[in-house]
Amino acid sequence: MQTQYDPKTIEREAREHWDRSGAFRAAEEPPGPGRRPKFYCLSMFPYPSGKLHMGHVRNYTIGDVMTRFHRMRGYNVLQPMGWDAFGLPAENAAMANGVPPAKWTYENIAYMKKQLQSLGFAIDWERELATCSPGYYRWNQWLFLRMLERGLVYKKTGVVNWDPMDQTVLANEQVIDGRGWRTGAPVEKREIPMYYMRITAYAEELLASLDQLPGWPERVKTMQANWIGKSHGVNIGFPYELGGEKKLLRVFTTRADTLMGATFCAVAAEHALAAHAARSNPKLAAFVEECKRGSVMEAELALLDKKGMPTGLFVAHPITGEKIEVWIGNYVLMAYGEGAVMGVPGHDERDFAFAKKYGLPIKPVIDVEGKPYSTDAWQPWYAAYGRCVNSGKYNGLDYQGAVDAIAADLKTKGLGDKQVTWRLRDWGISRQRYWGTPIPIVHCASCGDVPVPDSELPVVLPEDLVPDGTGNPLAKTPSFVNRSCPKCGKPAKREPDTMDTFVDSSWYFIRHACPDQNKSMVDERVKYWMPVDQYIGGIEHAILHLLYSRFWTKVMRELGLVSVDEPFTRLLTQGMVLNEIFYRKASDARITYYNPAEVELKHDDKGQRVGAVLRSDGKPVESDGIGTMSKSKNNGVDPQDLIEKYGADTARLFMMFASPPEQTLEWSDSGVEGGSRFLRRLWALCAEMKNRSNDVFASGTDLKVDFGAAGEDVKALRFVTHSTLSQVVFDYGRYQYNTVVSGAMKMLNALEAFEPHIGVARGSGNESNLTLRAAAFIEGLGIMLRVLYPVTPHITNALWKDLGYAAQYGDLVTAPWPTVDEAALEQDEVELVLQVNGKLRGHMRAPKSAGREQLEQLALAHDAVTRYTSGQAVKKVVV
RNA sequence: GCGAAGGUGGCGGAAUGGGUAGACGCACUGGAUUUAGGUUCCAGCGCCGCAAGGCAUGGGGGUUCGAAUCCCUUCCUUCGCACCA
Numbered sequence: 001m002q003t004q005y006d007p008k009t010i011e012r013e014a015r016e017h018w019d020r021s022g023a024f025r026a027a028e029e030p031p032g033p034g035r036r037p038k039f040y041c042l043s044m045f046p047y048p049s050g051k052l053h054m055g056h057v058r059n060y061t062i063g064d065v066m067t068r069f070h071r072m073r074g075y076n077v078l079q080p081m082g083w084d085a086f087g088l089p090a091e092n093a094a095m096a097n098g099v100p101p102a103k104w105t106y107e108n109i110a111y112m113k114k115q116l117q118s119l120g121f122a123i124d125w126e127r128e129l130a131t132c133s134p135g136y137y138r139w140n141q142w143l144f145l146r147m148l149e150r151g152l153v154y155k156k157t158g159v160v161n162w163d164p165m166d167q168t169v170l171a172n173e174q175v176i177d178g179r180g181w182r183t184g185a186p187v188e189k190r191e192i193p194m195y196y197m198r199i200t201a202y203a204e205e206l207l208a209s210l211d212q213l214p215g216w217p218e219r220v221k222t223m224q225a226n227w228i229g230k231s232h233g234v235n236i237g238f239p240y241e242l243g244g245e246k247k248l249l250r251v252f253t254t255r256a257d258t259l260m261g262a263t264f265c266a267v268a269a270e271h272a273l274a275a276h277a278a279r280s281n282p283k284l285a286a287f288v289e290e291c292k293r294g295s296v297m298e299a300e301l302a303l304l305d306k307k308g309m310p311t312g313l314f315v316a317h318p319i320t321g322e323k324i325e326v327w328i329g330n331y332v333l334m335a336y337g338e339g340a341v342m343g344v345p346g347h348d349e350r351d352f353a354f355a356k357k358y359g360l361p362i363k364p365v366i367d368v369e370g371k372p373y374s375t376d377a378w379q380p381w382y383a384a385y386g387r388c389v390n391s392g393k394y395n396g397l398d399y400q401g402a403v404d405a406i407a408a409d410l411k412t413k414g415l416g417d418k419q420v421t422w423r424l425r426d427w428g429i430s431r432q433r434y435w436g437t438p439i440p441i442v443h444c445a446s447c448g449d450v451p452v453p454d455s456e457l458p459v460v461l462p463e464d465l466v467p468d469g470t471g472n473p474l475a476k477t478p479s480f481v482n483r484s485c486p487k488c489g490k491p492a493k494r495e496p497d498t499m500d501t502f503v504d505s506s507w508y509f510i511r512h513a514c515p516d517q518n519k520s521m522v523d524e525r526v527k528y529w530m531p532v533d534q535y536i537g538g539i540e541h542a543i544l545h546l547l548y549s550r551f552w553t554k555v556m557r558e559l560g561l562v563s564v565d566e567p568f569t570r571l572l573t574q575g576m577v578l579n580e581i582f583y584r585k586a587s588d589a590r591i592t593y594y595n596p597a598e599v600e601l602k603h604d605d606k607g608q609r610v611g612a613v614l615r616s617d618g619k620p621v622e623s624d625g626i627g628t629m630s631k632s633k634n635n636g637v638d639p640q641d642l643i644e645k646y647g648a649d650t651a652r653l654f655m656m657f658a659s660p661p662e663q664t665l666e667w668s669d670s671g672v673e674g675g676s677r678f679l680r681r682l683w684a685l686c687a688e689m690k691n692r693s694n695d696v697f698a699s700g701t702d703l704k705v706d707f708g709a710a711g712e713d714v715k716a717l718r719f720v721t722h723s724t725l726s727q728v729v730f731d732y733g734r735y736q737y738n739t740v741v742s743g744a745m746k747m748l749n750a751l752e753a754f755e756p757h758i759g760v761a762r763g764s765g766n767e768s769n770l771t772l773r774a775a776a777f778i779e780g781l782g783i784m785l786r787v788l789y790p791v792t793p794h795i796t797n798a799l800w801k802d803l804g805y806a807a808q809y810g811d812l813v814t815a816p817w818p819t820v821d822e823a824a825l826e827q828d829e830v831e832l833v834l835q836v837n838g839k840l841r842g843h844m845r846a847p848k849s850a851g852r853e854q855l856e857q858l859a860l861a862h863d864a865v866t867r868y869t870s871g872q873a874v875k876k877v878v879v
Numbered sequence: 880g881c882g883a884a885g886g887u888g889g890c891g892g893a894a895u896g897g898g899u900a901g902a903c904g905c906a907c908u909g910g911a912u913u914u915a916g917g918u919u920c921c922a923g924c925g926c927c928g929c930a931a932g933g934c935a936u937g938g939g940g941g942u943u944c945g946a947a948u949c950c951c952u953u954c955c956u957u958c959g960c961a962c963c964a
Contacts, residue, residue: 219959231964233964251964255964333961333962333964336963337963540959542959576958603907605908606889607889608890609889609906657891659891663885666890666891670905670906671890674905677918730895736893742903745904
């Protein structure tokens with residue numbers, strides 16, 4: 001056995017061994033005795049951007065640890081890998097380099113696949129898929145058509161960002177400070193026809209079934225529930241007349257109990273009433289235009305000053321008939337509710353500010369436990385629930401009573417009723433882009449929008465186009481666009497839009513079960529593997545990707561394609577990978593960022609940081625704190641460098657050890673060194689035991705030993721081994737892999753300290769104790785290797801084989817998980833902690849067999865206790 | 880503004896049910912090995928204090944024999960966002 005730890009060689013050998021044996025190929029097992037439970041472990045598939053980043057390494061290492069652990073625990077595990085291969089960056093790269101997106105994408109996939117393989121992930125590569133292949137996206141098209149048939153896909157206009165110079169639609173990301181990223185031209189809004197998926201039809205179920213996901217983080221479920229946004233309220237019609245016609249201005253409110261305090265109404269700039277009022281009033285028209293400028297992004301809208309303008313139109317209060325003026329408010333969202341609100345300044349903070357600003361009346365109608373009310377300044381309790389006052393016949397009613405009574409009265413008058421409103425909106429999937437799934441529709445002058453027949457699927461995306469930034473190249477490619485109408489045969493045009501890439505990622509986890517099936521979208525294998533038992537990915541996908549995937553799964557269930565309600569049983573959202581940011585500010589205020597690898601840290605005698613200098617010139621650099629790894633801050637670390645310098649095992653070990661999976665992880669070069677040191681120590685200890693003259697492993701690893709007669713040193717070692725094992729099993733169960741690693745480190749420390757004992761015993765005449773010592777060591781090391789295997793599979797694979805464990809237990813991949821020997825946990829004496837009035841006062845050793853009374857006597861007689869109990873002890877708590 | 884998560888040594892982080900705060904690792908210090916640097920090994924390492932002991936889990940208060948852990952309050956950080964009517 002090599003005395004030097006050589007990760008390159010052992011990692012290559014391990015991978016070759018796994019490849020040869022097809023160790024990670026996953027096959028469906030027929031029902032029957034001996035059938036293992038299945039475990040589908042999936043990490044979010046990567047976008048093939050060029051090369052792996054640390055976030056990928058972390059994500060896939062977490063998934064791999066779970067995968068390998070479950071294999072050892074007797075599960076039939078599937079861990080596949082795929083590529084989220086459509087998207088904007090490929091088009092951007094194409095523009096920059098003049099290379100078609102397809103070529104760029106496939107090259108990136110090839111490189112990144114190599115990188116993933118070099119990290120030794122236990123992936124079944126036979127199930128690999130890429131969403132840009134026709135064999136995959138044809139089923140996007142197929143399901144789109146099924147949804148169209150069922151009314152789950154429909155067409156309507158939607159608003160997009162328009163770059164007037166490039167004549168192209170821009171993604172939000174391509175709008176920088178209201179201007180096109182390439183042209184710098186102020187962005188305009190444009191209404192264009194788009195296809196929508198009716199996700200709102202599933203709002204109720206998407207919300208309700210969150211309760212059936214105990215394996216999801218509460219945080220994510222809360223976010224989804226808020227996004228779906230179910231609210232119970234009342235839809236109220238404010239009557240008015242327009243051109244002699246009786247009409248209703250509809251608003252939605254969750255505070256119908258405050259209706260008697262409504263003193264104005266406000267509508268969105270896009271509201272029909274606003275448009276009507278603007279026609280005869282140029283000032284109003286200008287205000288409406290002003291509101292329509294600015295960004296589509298609603299987050300930015302939140303930062304705007306609240307502004308309004310009266311329309312000069314009046315509506316009647318639905319209960320009192322009082323005249324109420326209608327305003328246009330830039331804070332009213334057209335997309336939510338009715339695009340209009342009733343203004344209740346008395347009990348809504350925003351309405352209060354609005355009324356103050358524009359001198360509108362404020363009318364308090366709710367009394368909250370007699371707390372004072374003054375229109376001078378807003379107080380938090382004004383918005384609280386209370387009893388109606390100043391509200392005529394509703395006086396004295398509480399929230400629910402008032403809402404019920406008012407809703408009933410409105411219903412009688414035909415002016416409103418209770419209503420449930422959702423925040424969730426339908427999903428617009430049309431993208432005016434080239435590198436995506438073509439939407440399978442043909443536009444015919446006489447037949448209208450005609451679905452492409454199933455027999456003509458897939459509508460194949462040409463792979464040789466190079467976009468130039470001025471619109472969708474598909475629309476300018478006659479060979480793609482021109483075709484005959486499937487219905488009447490006359491010349492017609494293909495839909496040039498492609499689908500949102502979220503469509504691709506909404507069901508790839510299902511396709512992994514049957515990636516080679518070319519007759520249908522799914523087959524029987526899906527029933528075996530779905531649902532995904534464990535899904536792992538970044539928190540940034542907490543809402544959109546996960547919600548769309550849940551929606552698609554439910555649609556596919558409706559079509560009989562899957563039999564599950566929810567795609568992901570358990571979800572783990574991993575934290576981001578951070579690194580320190582270093583910079584220098586030049587005299588002209590320009591900032592240069594330096595990669596942490598180029599920076600040397602200075603410490604004082606106590607280990608405190610006193611500064612940082614650039615290695616190249618020895619002069620100081622400033623720290624800008626810790627941030628996510630990014631190009632702009634030049635604080636990234638390339639995983640490839642790490643793998644080449646230390647090997648995959650060290651990279652994986654550090655990733656798992658530095659922090660628990662769900663927390664952010666701070667990069668640390670010296671932490672990586674520490675991980676590498678640990679693996680070298682492990683290797684050195686094993687090589688020492690194997691190579692020394694009295695080879696401990698010479699007689700095999702068969703351990704049919706009775707440890708009952710073992711000496712204290714053996715018992716101590718076994719106590720560490722087995723108590724740590726029990727902690728590690730607990731930590732594997734709660735995905736706390738950092739303490740799994742620390743457990744393995746503890747075991748190695750104990751084994752290292754124990755190693756000389758084996759030698760000392762030799763020749764002492766006590767041969768049986770020597771055997772027991774060797775056995776305890778062999779047992780401890782065997783346990784330690786298995787504990788560590790999911791994290792660092794290569795080195796443990798090599799040691800397992802070289803030391804002879806494989807001969808006894810079989811390949812480490814499927815070796816049985818070690819069991820805790822309860823007998824090893826038993827100790828004759830226990831250390832007790834003595835507390836007086838909750839304060840630690842001393843320690844005491846006592847026989848384990850001692851009873852409560854005996855312990856009390858011992859404790860009360862103890863120096864550490866008597867010193868503090870001149871008075872009388874009232875209670876004693878035995879720890 | 881709203882929502883969520885979080886704040887523990889010089890640093891990353893442990894502490895499973897309210898019961899020894901700081902496991903494991905990094906950094907640092909001293910020593911051994913080495914021609915030297917690096918590596919490796921041994922020892923030390925929360926703060927104050929000569930010691931006894933005291934003080935310590937963002938700050939303040941509370942519950943409890945006992946609080947990092949539970950409650951109230953406050954400050955700060957990070958993430959998400961949709962002025963949600």
